[in-house]
Structures are given as C-alpha cells and as structure tokens.
Amino acid sequence: PQIDNAAFVSHTFPAYGTYTVRLTAVVCSDTSVVEQEVGVFPVGIYYNATAAMPIKVYPNPAKDFVQVEVLPTYDGAYFTLYAIDGKKCLERSLAIGSNLLQIADLPSGIYYYTIKSNKQVIQQHKIVLLK
Numbered sequence: 001p002q003i004d005n006a007a008f009v010s011h012t013f014p015a016y017g018t019y020t021v022r023l024t025a026v027v028c029s030d031t032s033v034v035e036q037e038v039g040v041f042p043v044g045i046y047y048n049a050t051a052a053m054p055i056k057v058y059p060n061p062a063k064d065f066v067q068v069e070v071l072p073t074y075d076g077a078y079f080t081l082y083a084i085d086g087k088k089c090l091e092r093s094l095a096i097g098s099n100l101l102q103i104a105d106l107p108s109g110i111y112y113y114t115i116k117s118n119k120q121v122i123q124q125h126k127i128v129l130l131k
Helices: none
Strands: 017-027 028-039 056-058 065-070 076-085 088-093 098-103 108-118 120-128
Touching: 028 076, 028 088, 056 120, 076 098, 088 098
Parallel strands: none
Antiparallel strands: 017 028, 056 065, 065 098, 076 088, 076 108, 108 120
C-alpha cells in the first residue's frame, strides 16, 4: 500500500512464504527505491512428523553442511535458506540426486529453508545450525 508522510509502515502478509518488499522514499525531487526479498515464517515451530517430506534435508541439527536429496520429479529445484529475521542467507540450484550445501560460514541459530521447483513451493521447514 502507498502511504504518504508515514514515519512507520507495517504490512501483514496473507501467508507464510517468500516476498519481495519494495520501499520507495521520495524527498523533494529525489526518489530512492530499495527492494529486498524476505521470508515470512512462524516464530513458533510446528512440525508434523507424520507428513511426508518429498525431499530429504539432513542432518538436522547441522554444523558445516546440509545434504539435500532431490528426486527426478523435482528437476530444476532450488534451495533457499533464511535466517530467523527473514534475510536470505543462501540460495542454490539443486541437481537430481545428492547435493552438499556448505553452511560452515553461518552462525549457530534457527533457520528456515524453502525448496521450489517450477516456481512452486515443494517443501518448507526449519533447520538448526549448531557450531
């Protein structure tokens, strides 16, 4: 939404997921535009152990790497990792079969990942990094 003369603007997203946020600031005749992709995920952690995960992501908790096993059904999939504040930390395309993603440079914490294929979310879940 466009709001004139606002010092504070908030927005409630309709669902969990990844969104592109665009901030446009106009001061006199100068216009600045900033875009940032953010992940919107629950703060509490819900885990349905009986739900089948179509793509295996392990170990969890992880330390230096995450292994992602992709079935041929999901050719062209990609993995995106977000910090708890919604900032994107890692994005990688995934090959069919086993993919080793290095995360040794990330600090300990709770992260959320999304796996998409053909612009559709295949899987979203949390992953814990322990150093």
